[in-house]
Amino acid sequence: MSNDARGTTALSLAALVGLWVIAALLTADAQILPAPWDLVAPFVQELRSGALLHHLGATLGRVAAAFVLAMGIGVALGLLMGRSARADRWLDPWLVVFLNLPALVVIVLCYLWIGLTEVAAILAVSLNKIPNVATLLREGARALSPDLDAMARVYAMPARTRLRHVILPQLAPYVAGAARSGVALIWKIVLVVEFLGRSNGIGFQIHMYFQLFDVAMVLVYALSFIAVMLAVEWRVLQPWEARVRRWRTA
């Protein structure tokens, strides 16, 4: 990112905080909308007690598990459907059903059928994301180059080499897109899952402070997790994407 672009990002974020400050001053009621500096004390208190890190860790673990599961199954399904017209005909109606199934229904059904367990929570989140990943990757698989396919076949490239060096690099933009929108969607659904049926995590804490009508604490937990997800985006996803795209700009 150039210095100019960094400056714009910083300015844009500052404007958002400015808007918050103005809204807080106009509300003039810390019970309803506390100003940014009113959150510092509760933030430090939660950090010191270890509660913030404990719940942050629990949520992050669920996000990671659901992400790996959803990406793994979604990429495999999308690849299968994009490559085989027969598989596509069979699986497409399922995809449409699951794409249109509200997240809340999947979550409630998973909890009812499996019980209020970790497995149910992660499964519910994954099920919400898999059809999305599969749809994106199906487009990618349909766009695979038939020329490279022919080349790999003529030279009898082993299946693993072919997948890693011929197929996956072609799918990389689609995988990156699915991962990007995946992380955003998954952490939102994880919070709902925690809200409804877990006894730790950011969603559980928000549920608790919602019942106590503690807006400051709700904001502390929500903003902390947003900060973590931004760090993941900047420190993990963007560098990875830049590395994968290196050949385009070389």
Add this chain to the structure above:
Amino acid sequence: MARVATMGGARAALAHGMTDVAIRAKAFGGTPVLGPVAFSIAAGEVVAILGPSGIGKSTLLRIVAGIDRDYEGEVTRPDRLAMVFQEPVLLPWRSARDNLRLVHPGLSESDAEAALDRVGLGDKAAAFPGQLSLGQQRRLALARAFAGRPELLILDEPFVSLDAATAEAMLALTESLIAEARPATLLVTHSETEAARLATRILRLSGRPATLAGDATPGQGGTNETGEGHGRA
């Protein structure tokens, strides 16, 4: 070489890495493209297939290469295949060196460098294909084809869309690489001069559905293989 053009004769020769093509028919969605087409290529032999565009030359090549498996007939080919396509068909996300080593896992780093050196790309080992000119990409594709010591080499109009000087350089390079490695070679082209220069035998594809119409052997008198295509049809 006095070889009788029968299936039995061709089969016996297969033990020595022969390529034997015996296509009865090929159609695309009910439209016949190829009729009976039969020929063999011995090691060291260069067979050129000439014919107007759209006649089915590339279709024939794709069947011989095993890319297209939806046809009537039989093709027997050796294990080690190489093909140079009309486009370079490289992995744009891997370096020139890796483009050789991923396709030929047995190739050592120094083998790859030597193969690149042979086509004049010795200083481009770390470059991505996108950083090479079209002529260089074509030479990389050629290096990839020869790096696997192919028993059967298939060339699908490898010199199209190159300017005259680059095409001539590629042609000379291909000629010397074939002379060194002596694979059985099948070349498709629409250029009589290319065919005359590289081929030991020329087959012509014509008609609809296309069949082999004639057979000339440039440079080395007559052989008893003239009309082989008809003989086996």
